Amino acid sequence: MALQIRDLDFRYGATPILQGLGTQALPRGELAALVGPNGSGKSTLFRCAAGLLRPERGTVALDGHDLSQLSQRERARKVFYLAQDTGARVALSVFDIILLARKSLHRGYALAASPEDTRAVEAVIEELGLAPFASRDIATLSGGQRQLAAIGQALVREPDVLLLDEPTSALDVRRQLDVMATIREATRRRDIVTVVAIHDLSLAARFADRVLVMNAGRIAQAGAPAEVLAHEAVSETYAVGVHLEHSARGTLLVEPYIQVH
Numbered sequence: 001m002a003l004q005i006r007d008l009d010f011r012y013g014a015t016p017i018l019q020g021l022g023t024q025a026l027p028r029g030e031l032a033a034l035v036g037p038n039g040s041g042k043s044t045l046f047r048c049a050a051g052l053l054r055p056e057r058g059t060v061a062l063d064g065h066d067l068s069q070l071s072q073r074e075r076a077r078k079v080f081y082l083a084q085d086t087g088a089r090v091a092l093s094v095f096d097i098i099l100l101a102r103k104s105l106h107r108g109y110a111l112a113a114s115p116e117d118t119r120a121v122e123a124v125i126e127e128l129g130l131a132p133f134a135s136r137d138i139a140t141l142s143g144g145q146r147q148l149a150a151i152g153q154a155l156v157r158e159p160d161v162l163l164l165d166e167p168t169s170a171l172d173v174r175r176q177l178d179v180m181a182t183i184r185e186a187t188r189r190r191d192i193v194t195v196v197a198i199h200d201l202s203l204a205a206r207f208a209d210r211v212l213v214m215n216a217g218r219i220a221q222a223g224a225p226a227e228v229l230a231h232e233a234v235s236e237t238y239a240v241g242v243h244l245e246h247s248a249r250g251t252l253l254v255e256p257y258i259q260v261h
């Protein structure tokens with residue numbers, strides 16, 4: 001049971017962005033890190049997978065079912081795409097925006113939350129350590145706190161596929177570790193497919209079950225982090241040297257460096 005992306009072509013105007021992009025099957029219960037240079041097409045891939053952009057060619061299938069056959073509403077229920085900071089600054093509390101995300105799963109306009117919805121919101125707030133901010137307006141939060149609240153909105157919808165665009169970019173080191181561990185744990189416990197676009201290769205190596213390296217609209221390399229990051233495709237993709245080392249604690253560390261010729 002997995003997410004399978006095959007042969008995606010997408011262009012903005014005349015400019016090809018995704019070019020025959022395919023991935024290995026991304027199994028449920030696994031966290032995949034999508035890495036690649038700025039502008040290589042990571043967000044575009046997410047938008048195509050979430051049904052927000054329509055590829056010219058290719059398919060995105062979940063558990064063998066082509067997602068393009070679903071209505072946008074059904075698809076949005078299965079696939080949650082968390083964009084990079086959207087800049088939304090509404091006068092609602094953290095609790096409210098997570099509850100709204102939860103309630104958007106149901107049809108209708110009932111204002112009252114069911115006890116089950118309230119429990120789900122409280123559980124996610126607890127899971128992400130958001131309790132101290134739960135009643136604060138999100139407009140008053142720091143960038144990192146807002147990022148956590150947005151992850152809460154994603155988790156509370158209980159999607160089958162979670163696509164997170166740089167979810168740790170505004171977080172301090174402790175919260176980066178907490179959030180990546182939480183995302184991995186939620187992925188396992190909920191048996192969902194999670195793909196995280198991330199620029200920090202060490203963080204990717206540490207938490208992802210597999211790494212997908214994107215270069216110019218294609219997946220250049222994919223597989224277990226230690227194998228993929230040691231591959232010359234990574235150096236070529238970023239035009240850097242890559243030194244890998246295990247720390248004394250056994251953590252794989254990735255040190256990119258500028259090569260002098």
Ligand SMILES: Nc1ncnc2c1ncn2[C@@H]1O[C@H](COP(=O)(O)OP(=O)(O)OP(=O)(O)O)[C@@H](O)[C@H]1O
Binds near residue numbers: 040
């Ligand atoms: N709405 C748009 N119209 C035209 N071109 C776009 C649009 N959105 C993105 N692009 C272009 O598509 C290419 C891929 O962009 P995309 O945002 O998918 O890259 P990315 O890998 O997510 O980058 P980053 O790491 O910087 O977030 C870039 O060259 C970008 O300029």
